Amino acid sequence: MTILINESQIIGKFDYKKYFSIILSILPVEYIGNLKVIHIVDKYENDIDFDSRSYGCYVIRNYYGEIFINIGNLSNNKIPSYLYKNYPEISALFLSEILGHEYGHHVNAFYVKYKGDSEEFAKKYAESCYYFYLKQRRLHIYISYYLASVNFLIFNRNERMMFRKSINDIKKWTNDNKHIDYPGK
Ligand SMILES: [Zn+2]
Numbered sequence: 285m286t287i288l289i290n291e292s293q294i295i296g297k298f299d300y301k302k303y304f305s306i307i308l309s310i311l312p313v314e315y316i317g318n319l320k321v322i323h324i325v326d327k328y329e330n331d332i333d334f335d336s337r338s339y340g341c342y343v344i345r346n347y348y349g350e351i352f353i354n355i356g357n358l359s360n361n362k363i364p365s366y367l368y369k370n371y372p373e374i375s376a377l378f379l380s381e382i383l384g385h386e387y388g389h390h391v392n393a394f395y396v397k398y399k400g401d402s403e404e405f406a407k408k409y410a411e412s413c414y415y416f417y418l419k420q421r422r423l424h425i426y427i428s429y430y431l432a433s434v435n436f437l438i439f440n441r442n443e444r445m446m447f448r449k450s451i452n453d454i455k456k457w458t459n460d461n462k463h464i465d466y467p468g469k
Pocket of ligand 1: 389
Protein backbone atom coordinates (compact mmCIF):
# COMPACT_ATOMS: atom_id res chain seq x y z
CA MET A 285 0.00 0.00 0.00
CA THR A 286 1.37 3.39 -0.97
CA ILE A 287 0.42 6.96 -0.16
CA LEU A 288 0.52 9.22 -3.19
CA ILE A 289 0.42 12.99 -3.03
CA ASN A 290 -0.90 14.47 -6.25
CA GLU A 291 0.27 18.05 -6.45
CA SER A 292 -1.40 19.18 -3.24
CA GLN A 293 -0.31 22.76 -2.63
CA ILE A 294 -2.49 23.09 0.38
CA ILE A 295 -1.00 20.37 2.53
CA GLY A 296 2.36 22.17 2.28
CA LYS A 297 4.66 21.38 5.15
CA PHE A 298 2.29 18.96 6.85
CA ASP A 299 4.10 15.71 7.64
CA TYR A 300 1.51 13.53 5.93
CA LYS A 301 3.66 10.38 6.13
CA LYS A 302 3.90 10.63 9.90
CA TYR A 303 0.23 11.34 10.48
CA PHE A 304 -1.17 8.94 7.90
CA SER A 305 1.04 6.21 9.36
CA ILE A 306 -0.39 6.85 12.82
CA ILE A 307 -3.95 6.83 11.50
CA LEU A 308 -3.30 3.60 9.58
CA SER A 309 -1.80 2.01 12.70
CA ILE A 310 -5.06 2.36 14.62
CA LEU A 311 -7.20 0.90 11.81
CA PRO A 312 -7.79 -2.89 11.89
CA VAL A 313 -4.75 -4.13 9.97
CA GLU A 314 -6.32 -7.43 8.87
CA TYR A 315 -8.25 -5.61 6.12
CA ILE A 316 -5.39 -3.69 4.60
CA GLY A 317 -4.77 -6.30 1.86
CA ASN A 318 -6.32 -5.27 -1.49
CA LEU A 319 -5.99 -1.61 -0.54
CA LYS A 320 -3.50 -0.44 -3.12
CA VAL A 321 -3.12 3.29 -2.69
CA ILE A 322 -4.25 6.35 -0.77
CA HIS A 323 -4.30 9.38 -3.08
CA ILE A 324 -4.10 12.81 -1.50
CA VAL A 325 -5.43 15.25 -4.06
CA ASP A 326 -6.57 18.85 -4.51
CA LYS A 327 -9.27 17.68 -6.92
CA TYR A 328 -10.53 14.39 -8.32
CA GLU A 329 -9.40 12.84 -11.57
CA ASN A 330 -11.86 13.31 -14.41
CA ASP A 331 -12.74 9.62 -14.67
CA ILE A 332 -13.95 9.32 -11.08
CA ASP A 333 -17.70 9.22 -11.00
CA PHE A 334 -18.27 10.71 -7.58
CA ASP A 335 -19.63 13.82 -5.88
CA SER A 336 -16.99 16.38 -6.85
CA ARG A 337 -17.46 18.22 -3.54
CA SER A 338 -16.94 15.22 -1.23
CA TYR A 339 -14.05 15.04 1.27
CA GLY A 340 -13.08 11.56 0.23
CA CYS A 341 -14.05 8.69 -2.01
CA TYR A 342 -13.39 5.01 -2.47
CA VAL A 343 -13.07 3.22 -5.79
CA ILE A 344 -12.22 -0.32 -6.91
CA ARG A 345 -9.96 -0.52 -9.95
CA ASN A 346 -8.50 -3.78 -11.32
CA TYR A 347 -9.63 -5.68 -8.21
CA TYR A 348 -7.87 -3.32 -5.81
CA GLY A 349 -9.31 -0.63 -3.57
CA GLU A 350 -8.13 2.98 -3.82
CA ILE A 351 -8.91 5.81 -1.44
CA PHE A 352 -8.94 9.47 -2.43
CA ILE A 353 -8.69 12.19 0.22
CA ASN A 354 -9.69 15.55 -1.23
CA ILE A 355 -7.64 18.24 0.53
CA GLY A 356 -9.12 20.93 -1.75
CA ASN A 357 -12.70 20.22 -0.69
CA LEU A 358 -11.67 19.85 2.96
CA SER A 359 -10.01 23.26 2.91
CA ASN A 360 -13.32 24.93 2.03
CA ASN A 361 -14.90 23.80 5.23
CA LYS A 362 -13.52 21.24 7.63
CA ILE A 363 -9.73 21.75 7.52
CA PRO A 364 -8.60 25.25 6.50
CA SER A 365 -5.10 25.23 5.03
CA TYR A 366 -3.44 27.18 7.90
CA LEU A 367 -4.35 24.32 10.24
CA TYR A 368 -1.95 21.85 8.55
CA LYS A 369 0.98 24.12 9.15
CA ASN A 370 0.19 25.56 12.57
CA TYR A 371 -1.88 22.82 14.20
CA PRO A 372 -1.05 19.52 12.47
CA GLU A 373 -2.39 17.53 15.43
CA ILE A 374 -5.87 19.00 14.96
CA SER A 375 -5.71 18.52 11.17
CA ALA A 376 -4.71 14.90 11.63
CA LEU A 377 -7.58 14.30 14.05
CA PHE A 378 -10.04 15.51 11.39
CA LEU A 379 -8.26 13.46 8.73
CA SER A 380 -8.64 10.32 10.87
CA GLU A 381 -12.41 10.63 10.46
CA ILE A 382 -12.14 11.04 6.67
CA LEU A 383 -9.68 8.18 6.19
CA GLY A 384 -11.67 5.98 8.62
CA HIS A 385 -14.82 6.54 6.56
CA GLU A 386 -13.18 5.49 3.28
CA TYR A 387 -11.42 2.55 4.94
CA GLY A 388 -14.88 1.47 6.12
CA HIS A 389 -16.04 1.36 2.49
CA HIS A 390 -12.99 -0.77 1.69
CA VAL A 391 -13.62 -3.20 4.58
CA ASN A 392 -17.24 -3.49 3.51
CA ALA A 393 -16.47 -3.99 -0.18
CA PHE A 394 -13.89 -6.74 0.25
CA TYR A 395 -14.47 -8.38 3.62
CA VAL A 396 -17.65 -7.76 5.58
CA LYS A 397 -20.10 -7.33 2.68
CA TYR A 398 -22.65 -5.78 4.99
CA LYS A 399 -26.11 -6.00 3.44
CA GLY A 400 -27.50 -2.78 4.94
CA ASP A 401 -26.64 0.81 4.13
CA SER A 402 -22.94 0.97 3.25
CA GLU A 403 -22.85 4.69 4.14
CA GLU A 404 -24.01 3.83 7.66
CA PHE A 405 -21.24 1.25 7.92
CA ALA A 406 -18.63 3.76 6.72
CA LYS A 407 -19.95 6.38 9.13
CA LYS A 408 -19.49 4.02 12.07
CA TYR A 409 -15.99 3.25 10.84
CA ALA A 410 -15.22 6.96 10.68
CA GLU A 411 -16.45 7.48 14.22
CA SER A 412 -14.41 4.56 15.57
CA CYS A 413 -11.27 5.70 13.78
CA TYR A 414 -11.71 9.21 15.17
CA TYR A 415 -12.26 7.77 18.64
CA PHE A 416 -9.17 5.55 18.64
CA TYR A 417 -7.02 8.22 17.05
CA LEU A 418 -8.11 10.67 19.71
CA LYS A 419 -7.30 8.14 22.41
CA GLN A 420 -3.84 7.52 20.98
CA ARG A 421 -2.90 11.21 20.51
CA ARG A 422 -4.98 12.73 23.31
CA LEU A 423 -2.26 14.80 24.93
CA HIS A 424 -0.88 16.19 21.65
CA ILE A 425 -4.37 17.12 20.52
CA TYR A 426 -5.30 18.83 23.80
CA ILE A 427 -2.07 20.83 23.76
CA SER A 428 -2.75 21.92 20.16
CA TYR A 429 -6.26 23.08 21.01
CA TYR A 430 -4.97 24.85 24.08
CA LEU A 431 -2.23 26.66 22.10
CA ALA A 432 -4.80 27.72 19.47
CA SER A 433 -7.10 28.96 22.22
CA VAL A 434 -4.45 31.40 23.51
CA ASN A 435 -3.09 32.51 20.12
CA PHE A 436 -4.43 36.07 19.96
CA LEU A 437 -2.10 36.94 17.06
CA ILE A 438 -4.06 34.75 14.66
CA PHE A 439 -7.49 34.28 16.19
CA ASN A 440 -10.16 36.63 17.46
CA ARG A 441 -11.86 36.11 20.81
CA ASN A 442 -14.72 34.02 19.44
CA GLU A 443 -12.39 31.74 17.55
CA ARG A 444 -10.19 31.27 20.62
CA MET A 445 -13.23 30.43 22.70
CA MET A 446 -14.27 27.86 20.12
CA PHE A 447 -10.92 26.12 20.44
CA ARG A 448 -11.30 26.15 24.22
CA LYS A 449 -14.80 24.74 23.91
CA SER A 450 -13.52 21.99 21.60
CA ILE A 451 -11.35 20.62 24.40
CA ASN A 452 -14.35 20.29 26.71
CA ASP A 453 -16.53 18.86 23.94
CA ILE A 454 -13.92 16.22 23.12
CA LYS A 455 -13.51 15.30 26.80
CA LYS A 456 -17.26 14.93 27.19
CA TRP A 457 -17.66 13.01 23.94
CA THR A 458 -14.93 10.48 24.79
CA ASN A 459 -16.42 10.01 28.25
CA ASP A 460 -19.89 9.41 26.83
CA ASN A 461 -18.69 7.00 24.14
CA LYS A 462 -16.43 4.54 25.90
CA HIS A 463 -17.78 1.46 24.06
CA ILE A 464 -17.17 2.56 20.49
CA ASP A 465 -15.61 -0.13 18.31
CA TYR A 466 -15.21 -0.83 14.61
CA PRO A 467 -18.32 -2.41 13.08
CA GLY A 468 -18.05 -5.91 11.63
CA LYS A 469 -15.52 -7.11 14.22
ZN1 LIG B 1 -19.13 7.19 2.09
